[in-house]
Amino acid sequence: MVFNGRNTSVQNWFSAQNLKSSPWNDLLTSSTNYFSVDGYNDRRRFYVSRSHFGCLGDAGWLVISEQSSLCIWETSLVLPRFLYSSKSSKTSWGAL
Structure with a gap:
């Protein structure tokens, strides 16, 4: 991103x-x-999101997850967790 x-x-x-x-x-x-550094709810920084409809409906391009959450895609033993779409377009976070 430039x-x-x-x-x-x-x-x-x-x-x-x-x-x-x-x-x-x-x-x-x-x-x-x-589309912000602050992101969502003090958990998702540098959050670039297209849709935010519960865990399965979350889709976007980039997110840095700083805390574990109820969403499967945000649970990790290692935080922060850097997630991005490896496709040429947005992705469903639950599909990662």
């Missing part, structure tokens, strides 16, 4: 508006429900 960091801060550089290129062919044209 961002335009001009006139940004430590918190807002990581945003869809500043995204210039991505390894995923659908990210620049897709709508996202999360």
